[in-house]
Amino acid sequence: MRELPKNKISLKALTVWRQSALIGAIIFFACVISVGIGVYFLELTYWITVALAIIWVITSFMTIFVVPNFKHRFWRYEVHEHEIDLQYGLIVIKRVLIPMVRVQHVETNQGPLLRKYKLATVEISTAATKHEIPALDLEEADLLRDRISKLARVTDDDV
Amino acid sequence: MMFEPKRIHPVGVILSFIRIIKSYIIPVVLFYFLGNYDQFEFLFIICITVIFLLIVIISFLDWWKFTYWLEEGELRIENGVFIKKKRYIPIERIQTINISAGIVQQIFRLVKVQVETAGGGMEAEAVLTAIKQHEAERIQKAIAVYKQESSEPSDVPLVETSEIPTYKIKPKDLLVAASTSSGIGVVLSAIAAFLSQFDEIIPYEEIIHQFEYLENASLTIYAVLIFIAFFIAWVLSVIGVLLKYAYFTLVKEGEELKVSRGIFEKHQVSIPISRIQAIRIVQNPLRQLLGYVTVYIESAGSSVADEGSSMILFPIVPKKEVAPLLSQYLPLFSSDDELHRLPKRSMIKYVSRKVIPLAILCIPAIYFLAPWGFLSLLLLPIGAYWGYSSYKNSGWHLRGHQLQMQFRIFSKTSVLVYRNRIQSMKCKTSYFQKKQSLRTFQISIKSGIGGKQFTVKDIELYDLEHLVGWYSYSRRNDH
Numbered sequence: 151m152r153e154l155p156k157n158k159i160s161l162k163a164l165t166v167w168r169q170s171a172l173i174g175a176i177i178f179f180a181c182v183i184s185v186g187i188g189v190y191f192l193e194l195t196y197w198i199t200v201a202l203a204i205i206w207v208i209t210s211f212m213t214i215f216v217v218p219n220f221k222h223r224f225w226r227y228e229v230h231e232h233e234i235d236l237q238y239g240l241i242v243i244k245r246v247l248i249p250m251v252r253v254q255h256v257e258t259n260q261g262p263l264l265r266k267y268k269l270a271t272v273e274i275s276t277a278a279t280k281h282e283i284p285a286l287d288l289e290e291a292d293l294l295r296d297r298i299s300k301l302a303r304v305t306d307d308d309v
Numbered sequence: 310m311m312f313e314p315k316r317i318h319p320v321g322v323i324l325s326f327i328r329i330i331k332s333y334i335i336p337v338v339l340f341y342f343l344g345n346y347d348q349f350e351f352l353f354i355i356c357i358t359v360i361f362l363l364i365v366i367i368s369f370l371d372w373w374k375f376t377y378w379l380e381e382g383e384l385r386i387e388n389g390v391f392i393k394k395k396r397y398i399p400i401e402r403i404q405t406i407n408i409s410a411g412i413v414q415q416i417f418r419l420v421k422v423q424v425e426t427a428g429g430g431m432e433a434e435a436v437l438t439a440i441k442q443h444e445a446e447r448i449q450k451a452i453a454v455y456k457q458e459s460s461e462p463s464d465v466p467l468v469e470t471s472e473i474p475t476y477k478i479k480p481k482d483l484l485v486a487a488s489t490s491s492g493i494g495v496v497l498s499a500i501a502a503f504l505s506q507f508d509e510i511i512p513y514e515e516i517i518h519q520f521e522y523l524e525n526a527s528l529t530i531y532a533v534l535i536f537i538a539f540f541i542a543w544v545l546s547v548i549g550v551l552l553k554y555a556y557f558t559l560v561k562e563g564e565e566l567k568v569s570r571g572i573f574e575k576h577q578v579s580i581p582i583s584r585i586q587a588i589r590i591v592q593n594p595l596r597q598l599l600g601y602v603t604v605y606i607e608s609a610g611s612s613v614a615d616e617g618s619s620m621i622l623f624p625i626v627p628k629k630e631v632a633p634l635l636s637q638y639l640p641l642f643s644s645d646d647e648l649h650r651l652p653k654r655s656m657i658k659y660v661s662r663k664v665i666p667l668a669i670l671c672i673p674a675i676y677f678l679a680p681w682g683f684l685s686l687l688l689l690p691i692g693a694y695w696g697y698s699s700y701k702n703s704g705w706h707l708r709g710h711q712l713q714m715q716f717r718i719f720s721k722t723s724v725l726v727y728r729n730r731i732q733s734m735k736c737k738t739s740y741f742q743k744k745q746s747l748r749t750f751q752i753s754i755k756s757g758i759g760g761k762q763f764t765v766k767d768i769e770l771y772d773l774e775h776l777v778g779w780y781s782y783s784r785r786n787d788h
Contacts, residue, residue: 233783243739249733276760277760278756
């Protein structure tokens with residue numbers, strides 16, 4: 151059995167995910183309210199509003215309190231000399247192998263939330279696919295990006 | 310060689326004219342129908358004439374200013390009336406030369422040449438819309454000679470060997486291809502879209518009025534009418550495929566494959582073998598019944614695509630001929646009948662994956678459409694068979710550096726790919742798969758300007774680890 155990738159992502163990712171889920175929940179709540187107003191004035195059955203409200207409570211609870219924990223628990227990555235090994239997922243766990251020779255470029259990205267917590271996303275592109283390590287400490291992300299980019303410079307002498 | 314700047318054939322004016330008209334026709338038509346020109350008819354005609362003349366002048370200038378030539382190992386193109394554009398393409402970068410001839414070109418015995426590089430976006434880097442056939446051949450030859458010179462001088466000179474492998478589609482195979490293609494749906498929707506354009510002109514209501522007696526007619530007549538509609542659609546799709554793949558010829562010249570096909574629209578594509586990422590062998594159920602397969606090439610960075618981003622290598626061949634043909638044209642790839650099948654316990658998952666959604670569909674059908682709704686239960690055995698056959702046709706096989714993956718979504722598909730062409734490998738584990746130690750296995754390859762994924766579901770955990778070990782670049786150093 152191949153062992154799991156060694157590194158976990160930053161614990162601060164939890165906070166970031168929770169906050170962005172919170173923003174999502176607020177937007178969703180605004181939608182629920184406006185639908186509720188519409189339902190009231192159009193004199194439709196108020197069950198629509200109730201159903202929406204229930205969905206809102208459940209999804210908000212899940213996305214804010216439950217999902218981030220699981221996501222963080224499963225997220226692992228490891229950069230070997232010749233390949234990158236990722237594991238992530240929530241219900242379906244995915245494990246990805248990206249050989250260094252296939253890496254086209256690496257980049258780090260920061261959204262406003264990530265910037266606030268001094269985090270960054272590392273994005274690895276091959277000719278056909280894109281992969282993301284969602285939240286690493288800024289310095290770590292920069293180091294990782296430089297390291298992958300250096301390792302990816304090997305030529306393909308295989309086959 | 311051709312150092313002096315050249316213009317394309319004057320027919321280019323017509324082509325340029327058609328292109329401009331084409332790109333403006335929709336706004337013009339909209340403009341016409343949206344406005345009300347009862348009083349301005351005279352003005353309108355003048356406007357149209359002026360615009361028409363302008364377009365004629367622009368297309369003439371377009372043609373006049375467009376020049377191309379080969380110089381210092383570059384294909385140089387200059388064009389532009391107001392803004393001068395100069396595009397120099399290094400010959401080493403040229404990947405494919407696609408020669409085709411539309412109806413206009415055929416009338417004047419000309420060809421259209423599209424030159425593409427690997428960087429390719431959606432459009433070809435350079436398009437020579439109308440040049441003489443021998444001119445195109447000269448460019449091709451010049452490029453080939455240049456490439457030959459720039460590669461190692463020790464290379465064997467381009468010997469015109471008498472036996473260049475050539476594959477021509479047999480008339481019988483072409484007929485089979487046409488009659489079993491699944492283009493029916495495409496044709497049906499095309500007809501529907503086409504007819505809906507004429508709502509205003511064709512008095513549908515009157516036609517329907519004529520058929521009013523049908524409302525009292527029995528179900529049989531409707532069935533017959535539907536059948537006739539399908540039959541016509543089928544005949545049209547047969548004709549479409551016949552026109553598209555008539556004279557299909559595949560030639561292997563050195564390290565390139567050249568495909569030419571078509572009657573009205575003549576196409577010629579050449580693909581460097583080194584750019585081939587994977588081979589896909591597909592059988593739709595009808596063709597599987599008759600023992601025929603279609604072979605596709607997945608190649609990188611090409612916009613000259615047939616269907617999606619794949620190119621057809623053999624439109625239709627008997628299954629047993631695939632291996633010998635591949636060994637002749639692409640000896641690197643070999644298709645094996647030997648296959649590691651999936652474990653028995655995967656079968657239940659495959660069948661239930663098809664049956665359970667269908668069963669959920671059946672419940673409302675039965676509930677709302679009381680007696681007839683029970684007919685929907687017939688879907689269950691069909692779904693079960695579909696699932697079983699997907700299970701039966703799934704598997705994988707390793708042969709040196711080549712991986713063969715086989716699966717069925719609707720058509721049975723076999724993919725041949727080399728380890729160094731797999732961009733990344735992914736394994737997925739759902740809760741139920743974990744319990745049964747099964748895994749979903751997926752690879753990504755580059756195809757066209759994007760990527761393509763191929764998946765085999767529910768393979769044995771042990772087998773998956775074998776595949777990962779085969780692919781992993783670190784492992785082999787550890788041992």
